[in-house]
Amino acid sequence: RKEVEQDPGPFNVPEGATVAFNCTYSNSASQSFFWYRQDCRKEPKLLMSVYSSGNEDGRFTAQLNRASQYISLLIRDSKLSDSATYLCVVNPYNQAGTALIFGKGTTLSVSS
Amino acid sequence: DTAVSQTPKYLVTQMGNDKSIKCEQNLGHDTMYWYKQDSKKFLKIMFSYNNKELIINETVPNRFSPKSPDKAHLNLHINSLELGDSAVYFCASSQGRLGPQQETQYFGPGTRLLVL
Numbered sequence: 001r002k003e004v005e006q007d008p009g010p011f012n013v014p015e016g017a018t019v020a021f022n023c024t025y026s027n028s029a030s031q032s033f034f035w036y037r038q039d040c041r042k043e044p045k046l047l048m049s050v051y052s053s054g055n056e057d058g059r060f061t062a063q064l065n066r067a068s069q070y071i072s073l074l075i076r077d078s079k080l081s082d083s084a085t086y087l088c089v090v091n092p093y094n095q096a097g098t099a100l101i102f103g104k105g106t107t108l109s110v111s112s
Numbered sequence: 113d114t115a116v117s118q119t120p121k122y123l124v125t126q127m128g129n130d131k132s133i134k135c136e137q138n139l140g141h142d143t144m145y146w147y148k149q150d151s152k153k154f155l156k157i158m159f160s161y162n163n164k165e166l167i168i169n170e171t172v173p174n175r176f177s178p179k180s181p182d183k184a185h186l187n188l189h190i191n192s193l194e195l196g197d198s199a200v201y202f203c204a205s206s207q208g209r210l211g212p213q214q215e216t217q218y219f220g221p222g223t224r225l226l227v228l
Contacts, residue, residue, distance in 0.1 A: 043202055043219035044155065073209050085153065091215055099145055099157035099168050100217060 003027065004103035007086050012109045017078045021106045023088030032091035033064055035073050036104045037084045040104065044087055047073075078110045115139050118203050118220035125193055127228055133188045133223045135203030143167075143208035145217065146178060149200045152153035162208050163188050193227045199223050 004022045009027040013019050025033075033050035048055065050062040050071055071088055088103040115185070116137045125131055137144060145168075146158040159178045160168040175191045186203060200222045206216040 034216070045219070046216050087155070090161050096155070098168075099160050100215070101157075102155040104154050111159070 002079060003092060003101045004088055004090050006086075006103040006106050008104055010107040013078055015078055015080060015110055015112050017110075018074065018076045019078060019093055019108060020075075020080065021073045021086055021108075023073075023103055025069050025071070025090045025092070025101075027090070027092035028066075028069060030069075030092045031092045033062075033071050034089040034100070035062060036075070036087040036089050036102070037070075038087055039084045044102075047086070051072050075079075075108075078108075080112060083108055085108075085109045116203060116218050117203055118143060118201075118223050120223060121221060122224050122226075124226045124228065126186040127193055127195060129193050130189070130191045130226075133191070133201055133225075135186050135188070135220055137184055137205040137220075138201075139205055139218060139220070140218060141172035141207050141218075142183060143206050144180065144183070145204040145206075146186065146188050147202040147204060147219075149222070151199070155202070156164075159186075191194075193225075195227050198225055198227045 003026050035046045035047040036044040038044040048057050050064045054063045059076045063072045085105040085107045087105045089100045119134045128177050143162045147155050149155045158169055158172050161180045162185040164180045177189045180186045187219040202222045203220040206217045
C-alpha cells in the first residue's frame with residue numbers, strides 16, 4: 001500500500017462550487033498532517049495543517065479521521081484562483097526533522 | 113525577502129557532465145531538504161540535513177552528493193548526469209522540531225534540470 005494516496009483528478013468545477021478531496025495514509029503512527037498547494041511550475045506551499053479536531057481557514061476546511069487513516073479537504077465557493085494541485089502530506093515518523101511524505105496530488109480546475 | 117532560494121533556476125546540460133545546485137535559506141531553520149519532482153509530478157525526498165548533519169539519505173544514486181557548509185546552505189552536486197536525472201529539484205527547510213508549525217516545510221522555487 002502506498003504511503004499517501006490521493007485521487008489524481010482532475011476535478012473540473014464551476015466557480016462557486018464546493019469540492020472535496022480525500023487522502024488516505026498507510027502509517028497509523030503518523031501524527032502530523034498537512035495540505036499543500038502547488039501551482040503550475042511553482043513550488044509547493046503550505047495551505048493548512050490538519051488538526052485532530054478538524055480546522056477551518058476561510059473557505060477551506062480540513063478533517064482528519066485517524067481510525068480510517070483518512071484526511072479530507074473541503075473548498076467552498078470555489079474561485080478561479082483555487083485552480084492548482086493539492087498535495088496531501090503526512091509526517092509518518094513522528095520525529096523532528098524527518099521528511100514529509102507527499103501524495104501525488106489532486107488537480108483542481110475551476111472555470112467561469 | 114526570499115526565504116528559500118535556489119540557483120540556478122534552469123539548468124540544461126549534456127549527459128556525463130557534473131553540475132551543482134545551490135540552496136540557501138534565511139529563515140533560521142535547522143533542517144534542510146532536497147526533493148526531486150519527476151515528470152509525473154511525484155515529489156520525493158532525496159536528502160535531509162539537520163544542523164549540517166545528514167539525517168536522511170533515501171535510495172539515491174551515489175552520483176548525487178549533498179553538501180552543507182553551514183545550516184543555512186545545502187548544495188546538491190550531481191556527477192555523470194544521466195537522461196533520467198531530468199526533473200525539477202526542490203530545496204526546502206523547516207525548523208526541525210515537532211509540531212505543525214515547526215514541521216512546516218518552506219520550498220525554494222525549484223531548479224529545472226534537463227539532461228540532453
